[in-house]
Every structure is written in C-alpha cells, then in structure tokens.
Amino acid sequence: MAASAARREERTAYLFLAPGLALFFVFVLVPVVAAFYLSFCRYDIIHSPNWIGLANYQRIGKDVANHGVFYLSLRNTAQYAVGTIPLGMALALALGLLVNAGLRGVSIYRTTYYLPVVTSLVAISMVWMWLYDPNYGLLNYLLELISRVASAVMQRHISLPPQTWLANPKQAMPAIVLMSIWRGLGYNMVIYLAGLQGIPEHLYEAAKLDGATPWQRFKAITWPLLKPTTAFIFVVSVIGASQVFAQVYVMTNGGPNNATTTIVHQIFQNAFSFMKMGYASAMAFVLFGIIFVLSLVNLRLLRGGEVEYV
Amino acid sequence: MRLTLPRKLVLHALLAAGAVTTVLPFLWMLSTSLKPEPEIFRFPPAWLPHLWKWGNYREAMEAAPFGRYFLNTVIYATAVTCSNLLLCSMAAYAFARLRFRGRSVLFILTLGTMMVPGQVTMVPVFILLKRWPLLGGNDLLGIGGHGLLNTYVGLVLPGAVGAFGIFLLRQFFMTLPRELEDAARIDGCSEVGIYWRIILPLSAPALATLGIFTFTAAWNEFLWPLLITSKDSMRTLQLGLQVFQTQYTTRWDLLMAGTVVVTIPVLLIFLAGQRYFTRGIALSGMKG
Numbered sequence: 001m002a003a004s005a006a007r008r009e010e011r012t013a014y015l016f017l018a019p020g021l022a023l024f025f026v027f028v029l030v031p032v033v034a035a036f037y038l039s040f041c042r043y044d045i046i047h048s049p050n051w052i053g054l055a056n057y058q059r060i061g062k063d064v065a066n067h068g069v070f071y072l073s074l075r076n077t078a079q080y081a082v083g084t085i086p087l088g089m090a091l092a093l094a095l096g097l098l099v100n101a102g103l104r105g106v107s108i109y110r111t112t113y114y115l116p117v118v119t120s121l122v123a124i125s126m127v128w129m130w131l132y133d134p135n136y137g138l139l140n141y142l143l144e145l146i147s148r149v150a151s152a153v154m155q156r157h158i159s160l161p162p163q164t165w166l167a168n169p170k171q172a173m174p175a176i177v178l179m180s181i182w183r184g185l186g187y188n189m190v191i192y193l194a195g196l197q198g199i200p201e202h203l204y205e206a207a208k209l210d211g212a213t214p215w216q217r218f219k220a221i222t223w224p225l226l227k228p229t230t231a232f233i234f235v236v237s238v239i240g241a242s243q244v245f246a247q248v249y250v251m252t253n254g255g256p257n258n259a260t261t262t263i264v265h266q267i268f269q270n271a272f273s274f275m276k277m278g279y280a281s282a283m284a285f286v287l288f289g290i291i292f293v294l295s296l297v298n299l300r301l302l303r304g305g306e307v308e309y310v
Numbered sequence: 311m312r313l314t315l316p317r318k319l320v321l322h323a324l325l326a327a328g329a330v331t332t333v334l335p336f337l338w339m340l341s342t343s344l345k346p347e348p349e350i351f352r353f354p355p356a357w358l359p360h361l362w363k364w365g366n367y368r369e370a371m372e373a374a375p376f377g378r379y380f381l382n383t384v385i386y387a388t389a390v391t392c393s394n395l396l397l398c399s400m401a402a403y404a405f406a407r408l409r410f411r412g413r414s415v416l417f418i419l420t421l422g423t424m425m426v427p428g429q430v431t432m433v434p435v436f437i438l439l440k441r442w443p444l445l446g447g448n449d450l451l452g453i454g455g456h457g458l459l460n461t462y463v464g465l466v467l468p469g470a471v472g473a474f475g476i477f478l479l480r481q482f483f484m485t486l487p488r489e490l491e492d493a494a495r496i497d498g499c500s501e502v503g504i505y506w507r508i509i510l511p512l513s514a515p516a517l518a519t520l521g522i523f524t525f526t527a528a529w530n531e532f533l534w535p536l537l538i539t540s541k542d543s544m545r546t547l548q549l550g551l552q553v554f555q556t557q558y559t560t561r562w563d564l565l566m567a568g569t570v571v572v573t574i575p576v577l578l579i580f581l582a583g584q585r586y587f588t589r590g591i592a593l594s595g596m597k598g
Contacts, residue, residue: 010409013413016404024423027435027467031438032426034434035430098324098325099325102313103313103322103325106325109329112329114584115333115580118580118587119576120532120573120576122548122551127335127338127569128335130338131338133562136352144354239427277433280433287429291427
C-alpha cells in the first residue's frame with residue numbers, strides 16, 4: 001500500500017515535470033550541444049555543416065592578436081561594463097538610501113525611478129537617439145542652457161559646445177553607457193531598497209546612542225550588511241553587461257567605425273548577416289566561457305567576510 | 311529616524327532631481343510626438359509643441375500595419391505568459407512537494423539552464439525551428455519549407471517555460487503550510503487535485519508576479535521576434551518601430567508617436583501591478 005502510494009507520487013512528479021523538462025531538452029540542452037559541434041564547422045545554413053576542426057577558434061585567436069573586429073567587440077564590451085557597473089551601482093545605492101530615509105511620499109519617487117526599467121529597450125534607445133541628435137537634440141540644447149546659466153553665475157563666458165554624440169567614435173560608447181545607466185538605475189535601486197529594509201532599525205539606534213556620525217553608521221552598519229545585496233547586483237550586472245546588444249543594434253549598429261560593436265553584436269552579425277554560423281557559434285562559446293569564469297571569480301571574491309549582526 | 315525640516319527639504323530636492331532626470335526623456339518623447347514636422351527641426355527646440363498635431367498618431371499607425379503588429383504582440387505575450395504560468399507551476403509543484411528519484415539532480419539541471427546565455431543557443435534553435443520536420447512545408451528531414459519560422463508556435467515555444475519561473479514558484483510553494491494538503495489527501499484528493507484546487511489558488515500573488523514579469527518581458531522582446539519573423543504579417547510592435555527609420559532620414563515625430571503607443575500598455579500594466587514587481591524582486595531570493 002505504502003509502496004504503491006510512493007510509486008504513484010513518483011509517477012505524478014514525472015508527469016508534472018515532463019512538459020517543462022522536454023522543452024529544456026529540445027530548446028536548451030540539444031542546442032548547446034549542437035552549437036558546440038557547429039563551432040568546429042563551417043556552416044552557412046544552405047549547405048550542410050563542414051567539419052574544420054579548431055579553425056574558428058584559431059581565427060578568433062588571430063583576430064584578437066591582430067586587434068581585429070572581435071578584439072574591438074571585447075574591448076567595447078569591457079568598456080561598457082566598466083562604464084555602467086560602478087557608477088550605476090553607486091547611484092542606485094544613493095537613490096536607495098534617499099528613498100529609505102523615512103520621508104513621506106517616497107513611493108512616488110520609487111515608482112518614477114522604476115519606469116525606464118519596464119519600458120522596452122528598443123523604444124528607450126530610439127528616444128535617446130533623438131535626445132542625442134547632433135543638430136536638434138535636447139541634450140545639446142541642455143548643454144547650451146547650462147553654459148548660459150553658468151556664464152551668468154560666474155560672470156564670465158563659459159561655453160559647452162554642442163556634441164555629435166553617437167556619430168562620434170569617441171563619444172558613442174559613453175553615450176550608450178549613459179543611457180544604459182539611466183535605464184537600469186530603478187532595478188538596482190529596488191534591490192538595494194529591499195536590502196536596506198532588511199537591516200534592523202535597532203542597530204542604528206544603538207550606534208546613535210554611542211554618538212556615531214551618519215558616515216560612521218553607513219560604514220559600520222549599512223555597507224557591511226548590504227554586502228550580499230551588492231554582491232548580487234554586481235554579479236547580475238556583470239552577466240548583463242557582457243550580453244549587451246539591443247541598444248547597440250538600434251542606436252549605432254556597432255558604428256561609427258566599430259566603436260560600439262559588442263560581443264553579442266558580433267555573434268548576431270556573423271550568424272545572421274554574414275551567415276557564418278560556425279564562426280558565430282565559436283564566438284558564443286567564448287562569451288559563455290567569459291561569463292562562466294567571471295561568475296566563478298565574482299562568487300569567490302564576494303563570498304566570505306559576510307557580516308551578521310542580528 | 312527623525313529628520314529636521316531643512317534636511318528633509320534637501321533630501322526631497324535630491325529625490326526630485328533624480329525623478330526629473332528619469333521623466334525628462336519620456337516627456338520629450340511625448341512632446342515630440344505632438345509636434346508638426348517643421349517644429350522638430352528647429353534649434354533651439356521648444357519644450358512644448360506650438361501647434362498640437364494629434365494627427366501624428368494616426369499617421370504613425372497608418373505607416374505600417376500596426377494593428378496587426380499589436381495583435382501579434384498581444385498573442386505572443388499572452389501565450390508565453392499562460393504557458394509559463396502553467397508549465398512553471400507544474401514543475402515547481404513537483405520540485406517543492408513531491409518525492410521522486412533524481413529530484414535534486416533534475417532541479418540543479420533546471421537551474422543550470424539559467425547559466426547558458428541565450429546567444430549560445432540562438433543559432434541552433436533558429437535552425438531547429440527552420441528545419442522542424444513535417445511542418446511549414448518541410449519533409450521528414452526538415453527540408454523544403456520554412457518550418458516554424460514566421461509562426462506563433464515558433465515564437466512562443468522556445469520561451470514557453472523558464473528556470474527562473476520554476477525557481478520563483480518553488481520558493482513560494484515551499485512557504486505554504488502543509489496542513490491543507492494533508493487534510494485534502496486524507497479526504498482522498500489526488501495530487502493533481504491538490505495542485506489545481508489548493509496550491510494554485512493559494513499562490514495567486516506569486517503567479518501574478520511571474521505573470522506580470524513574463525508578459526512585460528515578452529512585450530518588450532526584440533531579438534527573438536527579429537530572428538523568427540520576416541513576414542510583415544507576423545512582426546511585433548518592437549520591430550514595427552523600425553519603419554520610421556530609413557537609411558537617410560528618420561521621421562522623429564512619427565517614431566516618437568509610435569514609441570508612445572508601444573510603451574503605454576507596459577507602463578499601465580506596471581502602474582496597476584506595481585506591488586507584484588517589488589514582491590518578485592524580494593521573492594527571487596534576496597534574503598541572502
């Protein structure tokens with residue numbers, strides 16, 4: 001009786017799991033294996049795959065050694081990560097602290113900061129392209145307004161000349177970075193807020209009784225207790241940054257002069273514009289490796305030294 | 311914490327500065343969407359349109375079959391959401407409540423699929439859909455037709471279930487008290503009945519969270535519809551926005567009207583279901 005009940009439970013479990021696991025098998029497991037195989041092939045979708053051994057990986061190695069396009073995409077992706085993550089996290093923490101300061105009516109701010117997160121990256125990218133327009137864009141107008149105000153205040157001529165933003169190889173990536181920070185801020189802020197709300201109030205009260213300044217309280221209580229939150233946001237941000245694509249595709253399509261092409265943009269172009277599916281698959285595995293190693297390193301670095309005061 | 315009045319004012323000023331920065335691009339999008347074309351190409355630009363040209367919206371919607379794009383997006387996002395709610399909750403129920411051999415291995419494998427970046431599987435999944443045997447004009451070997459490209463099934467199927475959703479719901483199911491199920495089991499209720507009549511109704515908040523996350527993500531999805539659809543009749547709203555950009559010019563007035571239309575549904579969903587967004591972030595394991 002008991003044995004058959006256990007068997008029935010097991011059968012039910014497999015039935016419940018079957019559709020989901022079948023989909024994972026067909027659309028994740030098989031494709032990963034297939035992609036690995038394709039990365040050793042020449043394949044253009046029309047003709048059947050042609051085994052060429054390590055040639056795709058050698059080509060990537062040669063490209064990196066000669067500072068070719070894939071090298072540029074690695075460099076640009078790294079620039080994007082370095083540009084967005086530290087500044088984005090610092091701003092998110094600052095906003096989280098402000099929202100958590102105990103003012104009335106903060107829920108309106110919290111809602112507002114989250115708006116860009118739910119809006120599609122494509123729509124947002126198009127709006128920012130318009131903001132960045134070199135001739136009629138709002139940002140150049142704001143620069144002009146700022147120069148005028150600054151000149152009036154400082155009593156001498158200050159000029160912030162109009163910029164070409166996305167059309168300028170030197171400014172295009174910073175412009176994409178700025179937009180991406182703006183868009184991601186709300187998400188990171190909400191996570192920081194959840195972390196901040198988990199810190200018990202009595203710790204701050206005790207520190208106040210001991211005469212700790214706000215900065216000392218932040219350093220001794222808030223920052224150490226937020227460490228798991230910071231670690232989580234950091235790991236998620238690194239993975240996200242290494243996969244940046246849509247804003248690049250919409251705003252610059254990798255240009256000008258490959259100044260903004262990223263790893264995923266290269267994978268996409270090689271696979272679906274140049275029909276080099278094997279080469280693209282090899283790139284995808286390089287990306288997979290990068291993400292894997294970075295995640296391991298991050299987890300190793302961020303684990304340990306965790307603080308519990310409660 | 312008690313704050314003095316000047317300090318409160320400073321904090322409010324900082325928060326407001328952040329809010330203005332956040333909202334400004336949206337307001338600029340709205341303002342541009344209502345300007346007649348000559349007003350757009352003017353520097354310095356005006357904050358508000360001189361002449362409010364509501365006709366931009368009609369013109370934008372007529373520039374491409376946007377009604378069809380809208381319908382496609384609704385079908386795609388709804389189908390992905392429904393299948394995720396059903397399949398994720400089924401798997402989550404098995405992982406949270408049932409005992410079976412291989413449970414921990416299968417659970418770890420499921421979570422492992424989150425490690426694989428979509429770009430790795432993108433090419434083979436595309437080929438798989440194109441070469442799907444016996445459908446879309448293909449023969450048994452998957453040759454001859456377009457397979458599942460340009461179909462709703464092709465759009466929905468690869469994202470019909472997700473490890474994140476399974477994980478989220480499992481976490482929630484584990485917090486539910488077991489007493490109700492035990493009572494139902496004694497009364498002779500089957501496992502399917504317990505899942506359907508007890509667990510799912512009790513999990514409405516978690517299901518709402520997953521549903522809203524999935525729907526907005528699908529609504530905003532760009533890369534996948536870009537790959538799978540090439541026919542105009544199958545495209546989604548996010549792809550439709552590209553019609554206002556040609557190689558040489560961009561109709562900013564119409565493009566901004568288009569982005570407003572594309573953006574408003576998700577913003578409404580967000581404003582209506584706000585608490586589920588925040589709860590989802592708390593549920594996805596931020597407790598350390």
